[in-house]
Amino acid sequence: MYGVVTYLAELIGNDSWENLVTKHIFEPLGMNTSTFATTADPEKILLAKGYVEYYGYRMVVHTGSTWGYRAMLSWYPEADIGIFVAFTGNDPNYLYRLTLHNYIFDVYTGHVPYLNTSTICTYPEPWLKSDIPKVKPIYPKDRNTTRNQKEYIGMYKNKAYGKIKIGKHTEKNKLKLIYGYLTFVLYPSENKDEFYGDTSGIATKLVDVSKFKFKFHNDQVTLKATSFQEQPIFIRKGQLNNSVHPMYTTSLNLPVLILCIYFTMF
Secondary structure (H helix, E strand, O other), X not given: OHHHHHHHHHHHHOOOHHHHHHHHHHOOOOOOOOOOOOOOOOOOOOOOOOOEEEOOEEEEEEEEEEOOEEEEEEEXXXXXXXXXXXXXXXXXHHHHHHHHHHHHHHHHHOOOOOOOOOHHHOOOOOOOOOOXXXXXXXXXXXXXXXXXXXXXXXXXXXXXXXEEEEEEXXXXXXXXXXXOOEEEEEEEOOOOOEEEEEEEHHHOOOOOOEEEEEEEEOOEEEEEEOOOOOOOEEEEOOOOOOOOOOOOOOOOOHHHHHHHHHHHHO
């Protein structure tokens, strides 16, 4: 995909990708030392290393994350070993993936692992302060909603994040939220129009408990996913308007097009 958009920019701009970015982005912003690995002279400039070192070995790493899954691939050229790990659940700041890779590498190369039967119980302490919640938040599951269920029910939409469906639950004091393949049971919190979302079905235990906040303003109802990193706001279907979610036209000039592609890549 990145190769395709680069090629399109070269066709439109009638120049190489490197020259286009240099002319329309680097030079106007005064980025005089910025360049590309494809054109740079490594003897004349300080290039950033594309790897880290572990026990003096080069360690090339790539990670991946999606809903409910985490993965990591590491390669140590001098040690002639590559490690791949994938698992379900959460992994804040790559703590578990990186540590597991380090442990496997230590055992393979004969180093004494820093993770052992004692430190595994307190990890990531004493090296790092743990800010990972040990248990799910405690909340009563028999609390009643502050409004009638029907007032919350509907299809909510965000142009970047897609759709969330709010439906009835078999129990009157709860709601059901469906987002893609994720299903949450919504339990009223101590705050008005706010709910704790606990996963159910195939997504059970794959995602931590999330918070969702409804807001009623005149005829508009919105839903805010407060536990999501970006805290996106979803608007109930039929109430979307361009003043809330502006649409972008295709009348972009070349510098803007290159800038959009540049930030997409990096």
